[in-house]
Amino acid sequence: MPILEHPAYPPATLLCLESLVPCRESQVSMLLSIFGERQQLSFPSIFIYGHTSSGKTYVMKTLLNTLQLPHVFVNCVECFTSRLLLEEILIQLQNGSETKQASPVPCDTFNDFVRLFKQALVSQNLQDQTVYVVLDRAEQLREMEANVLPAFLRLQELTDRNVTVILLSEIVWEMFRPNTGCFEPFILYFPDYSIGHLQKILSQNHPPEYSADFYSAYINILLGVFYMVCRDLKELQHLAALNFSKYCEPVVRREAKERDTRKLWKNIEPHLKKAMQTVYLREISSSQWERLQCEEEPGQIKGLSAHTHVELPYYSKFLLIAAYLASYNPVRTDKRFFLKHHGKIKKTNFMKKHEKTSNHLLGPKPFPLDRLLAILYSIVDNRVAPTANIFSQHLLCGHDENWTIY
Amino acid sequence: MYFCLYHRHLLELLKQTAVHGESNSALIIGPRGSGKTALLNRALKDLREMKQVKENLLEVHLNGLLQTNDKVALKEITRQLHLENVVGDKVFGSFAENLVFLLEALRKGDRTSSCPVLFVLDEFDLFVHHKNQTLLYNLFDISQSAQTPVTVIGLTCRQDILELLEKRVKSRFSHRRIYLMNSFAFKQYLRIFKEQLSLPAAFPDKIFAQKWNSNIQLLSEDKTVQDVLQNLFHYSKDLRSLHFLLMLALSNVTVRHPLITASDLQEASKQYRMDSKANIVHGLTVLEICLIIAMKHLNEVYEGEPFNFQMVYNEFQKFIQRKAHCMYNFEKPVVMKAFEHLLQLELVKPIERPSVRSQREYLLMELLLDNNQIMDALQAYPNCPTDVKQWAASSLSWL
Numbered sequence: 001m002p003i004l005e006h007p008a009y010p011p012a013t014l015l016c017l018e019s020l021v022p023c024r025e026s027q028v029s030m031l032l033s034i035f036g037e038r039q040q041l042s043f044p045s046i047f048i049y050g051h052t053s054s055g056k057t058y059v060m061k062t063l064l065n066t067l068q069l070p071h072v073f074v075n076c077v078e079c080f081t082s083r084l085l086l087e088e089i090l091i092q093l094q095n096g097s098e099t100k101q102a103s104p105v106p107c108d109t110f111n112d113f114v115r116l117f118k119q120a121l122v123s124q125n126l127q128d129q130t131v132y133v134v135l136d137r138a139e140q141l142r143e144m145e146a147n148v149l150p151a152f153l154r155l156q157e158l159t160d161r162n163v164t165v166i167l168l169s170e171i172v173w174e175m176f177r178p179n180t181g182c183f184e185p186f187i188l189y190f191p192d193y194s195i196g197h198l199q200k201i202l203s204q205n206h207p208p209e210y211s212a213d214f215y216s217a218y219i220n221i222l223l224g225v226f227y228m229v230c231r232d233l234k235e236l237q238h239l240a241a242l243n244f245s246k247y248c249e250p251v252v253r254r255e256a257k258e259r260d261t262r263k264l265w266k267n268i269e270p271h272l273k274k275a276m277q278t279v280y281l282r283e284i285s286s287s288q289w290e291r292l293q294c295e296e297e298p299g300q301i302k303g304l305s306a307h308t309h310v311e312l313p314y315y316s317k318f319l320l321i322a323a324y325l326a327s328y329n330p331v332r333t334d335k336r337f338f339l340k341h342h343g344k345i346k347k348t349n350f351m352k353k354h355e356k357t358s359n360h361l362l363g364p365k366p367f368p369l370d371r372l373l374a375i376l377y378s379i380v381d382n383r384v385a386p387t388a389n390i391f392s393q394h395l396l397c398g399h400d401e402n403w404t405i406y
Numbered sequence: 407m408y409f410c411l412y413h414r415h416l417l418e419l420l421k422q423t424a425v426h427g428e429s430n431s432a433l434i435i436g437p438r439g440s441g442k443t444a445l446l447n448r449a450l451k452d453l454r455e456m457k458q459v460k461e462n463l464l465e466v467h468l469n470g471l472l473q474t475n476d477k478v479a480l481k482e483i484t485r486q487l488h489l490e491n492v493v494g495d496k497v498f499g500s501f502a503e504n505l506v507f508l509l510e511a512l513r514k515g516d517r518t519s520s521c522p523v524l525f526v527l528d529e530f531d532l533f534v535h536h537k538n539q540t541l542l543y544n545l546f547d548i549s550q551s552a553q554t555p556v557t558v559i560g561l562t563c564r565q566d567i568l569e570l571l572e573k574r575v576k577s578r579f580s581h582r583r584i585y586l587m588n589s590f591a592f593k594q595y596l597r598i599f600k601e602q603l604s605l606p607a608a609f610p611d612k613i614f615a616q617k618w619n620s621n622i623q624l625l626s627e628d629k630t631v632q633d634v635l636q637n638l639f640h641y642s643k644d645l646r647s648l649h650f651l652l653m654l655a656l657s658n659v660t661v662r663h664p665l666i667t668a669s670d671l672q673e674a675s676k677q678y679r680m681d682s683k684a685n686i687v688h689g690l691t692v693l694e695i696c697l698i699i700a701m702k703h704l705n706e707v708y709e710g711e712p713f714n715f716q717m718v719y720n721e722f723q724k725f726i727q728r729k730a731h732c733m734y735n736f737e738k739p740v741v742m743k744a745f746e747h748l749l750q751l752e753l754v755k756p757i758e759r760p761s762v763r764s765q766r767e768y769l770l771m772e773l774l775l776d777n778n779q780i781m782d783a784l785q786a787y788p789n790c791p792t793d794v795k796q797w798a799a800s801s802l803s804w805l
Contacts, residue, residue, distance in 0.1 A: 005660065005661075007661070030657055033657040033658075033660075034653075034657060043653065049682065049686075050689070051686070051689040051751075054689070109472075109474065109478060110471065110472050110474070111472040111473055111474075111478050111482060114472060145474075147470075147471045147472075147474055147532070150471055151471040151472065154471070157443075158469065158471070158472060170750070170751055171751065171752050172682035172683055172685075172686060172752075173682060174682065174683075175752055180531065180563060180564060181437075181438045181563060182438075183438075184438075184439075184646065184647075184650070186650065186653070187682070189680065189682070189685050191685070191688070191689070192688065192689030194788065195789075227691070227692075228691055228692045228693055228733075228734070229691055229693050229736065229740060229744065230691060231689065231690075231691050276736075276737075276740060277737055277739070277740070280740070280743075281739050281740065281743060283739075360716070361714070361716050361717045361720060362714075362716075362768065363714065363716065363765060363767070363768030364765075364768075
């Protein structure tokens with residue numbers, strides 16, 4: 001039984017739409033009922049929020065394209081100033097049905113925009129249908145001039161035309177609301193996909209050479225490893241595509257059959273764990289990853305954040321140690337640690353209160369160059385001549401105006 | 407409607423300018439959604455239909471959101487009065503000169519008086535922030551001098567609007583104010599609910615309209631529906647929220663389900679009052695939930711002082727080493743990626759702007775969720791591991 005029903009649109013189109021948006025049928029039916037028929041006025045502004053890859057942009061694009069509703073789609077990160085944004089909307093409106101590029105119309109202020117928008121609607125013959133203006137990554141609107149967001153929410157009233165503005169964002173509406181209030185949009189939530197939904201959607205992409213069950217088992221294993229850390233559909237699709245060939249290796253080499261789940265699991269599990277440390281963190285690129293997979297020996301796949309062994313010269317090692325000591329020890333303890341015949345340090349009230357917070361949690365503190373050298377001279381056994389050699393080795397450790405250790 | 411009194415008052419004011427040629431100014435003040443624009447539009451509609459006013463009144467509609475400075479405002483006034491050709495390329499010494507020229511140009515040939523002009527300033531509080539409040543000063547100045555019959559009506563949501571006006575502007579304002587305060591009681595609210603939902607007599611399908619209207623009557627007497635409306639009434643009295651609720655309920659009406667039921671309204675109410683942050687927390691991964699719980703414990707121990715990533719990671723490590731059985735000990739960069747996702751969702755915000763000097767792990771932040779929200783969200787979280795739940799409920803973080 002079809003889930004999406006609406007008297008204004010032919011059932012065949014709705015069935016096609018339903019097949020394109022799995023697990024999002026209830027959101028699409030709510031949108032359809034708000035949109036109504038083509039010529040009916042809809043809610044002036046709609047705000048859709050949900051996690052990344054919860055399908056907001058995809059569902060919106062699919063819905064508007066399948067039902068062929070006149071719309072303008074703009075990404076606010078791409079058009080990051082109000083001028084770029086307004087001009088982009090006007091250009092897309094003018095392009096409409098024509099294939100050739102319209103020349104950009106200069107549009108500085110929202111006042112001009114309202115006028116030019118009305119003219120564009122007339123020239124494109126769109127006065128009798130609802131025109132949808134979709135703004136993706138709408139949280140960037142907060143960074144533009146203060147009048148842009150409230151004006152877009154009221155665009156229907158300001159232009160006195162049949163237009164609806166749809167805002168898509170990850171951030172909740174409470175972080176958008178201006179100080180003196182605004183016209184509250186219709187708020188719609190796109191829930192995150194559950195593990196069942198993710199399984200269903202990811203299993204749809206199975207390559208034709210293998211059976212659907214085989215691929216579902218693979219997706220199951222993948223989700224088992226990554227679900228605790230990542231529920232982002234796009235990331236999971238990327239990981240699934242990258243690691244599938246490694247999963248199929250035993251079957252290709254005829255060491256195991258498609259149903260030998262234990263063997264396949266033993267083969268792929270260490271591989272997926274390594275993937276979490278490298279490809280998931282984008283520390284090596286996907287092409288490097290694929291190349292590493294093809295190598296015969298289980299090579300050393302380590303991310304950049306793993307230790308890189310570099311042999312430093314003698315004095316540089318001591319410089320590094322001295323810098324570490326200088327950034328984590330408070331200045332008043334220097335006298336105690338580095339001088340002979342030091343006294344005791346009395347614990348003041350301040351120190352007693354802050355005993356719990358270890359310096360390691362607060363991060364390294366900056367220190368002046370003299371202090372670094374003083375500590376260096378005291379920790380190195382033999383006499384160190386302040387030659388140019390020492391100073392040049394400062395560069396190895398990396399420096400700042402006031403030094404800090406990283 | 408409940409604002410019949412205001413309507414009459416406003417209409418009288420407008421009539422004075424349009425028919426008798428007197429200048430005036432007034433402000434309509436009320437919270438968002440209280441019906442200021444609706445009131446003005448109704449009054450203007452009635453005014454335009456009057457015999458003496460037809461074709462005699464010029465209207466200029468300005469909006470603070472569109473005309474962001476006085477130069478743009480002046481151009482817009484010129485455009486709305488259709489005087490672009492008359493002005494042409496003239497250059498004026500001051501704003502006042504320009505405005506006076508425009509109004510002079512409206513004088514008809516043989517008449518001694520010129521056409522009355524009505525200026526409507528929407529989002530009036532935004533005009534107050536323009537440089538020197540030039541536009542407001544000039545408009546009110548003209549409304550006080552006897553030359554051209556001009557009425558200036560401002561609409562604003564700010565109650566303290568008079569304090570924002572400069573002294574010289576304030577002295578030229580007539581201090582006439584109309585306050586729309588949503589001052590109706592619950593009984594009237596119920597009546598409005600019935601009126602809004604009922605189909606008008608002009609509806610083509612009479613039989614259906616009859617069925618629909620009697621259903622609405624039944625609903626308004628239903629106890630559960632009254633509870634839902636009472637809840638909304640206590641939260642926000644304005645009619646915009648009521649419309650939103652009714653819209654949500656009406657979206658369930660289809661051919662198969664032709665009449666609204668009480669459960670539709672209850673569903674709509676639940677959806678309207680959803681906590682959006684709780685929804686976002688529902689979609690987080692288990693690792694991110696653990697980080698939020700670690701931050702909650704840090705807030706409890708250090709009484710709300712800001713924390714950095716290193717401290718949160720430390721707490722998380724303590725949990726993994728002592729209590730966790732089903733949580734795998736993830737590497738630090740993986741935990742960092744989860745933390746940065748929380749930053750991106752604005753559940754955690756840095757206290758000061760990140761500078762080039764400080765490392766990301768040591769930047770001080772604060773959590774934008776409170777304890778109750780976290781505990782409620784955890785209850786609703788699907789398949790939450792039991793030791794994570796127990797860790798959240800424990801009040802002493804070092805056990």
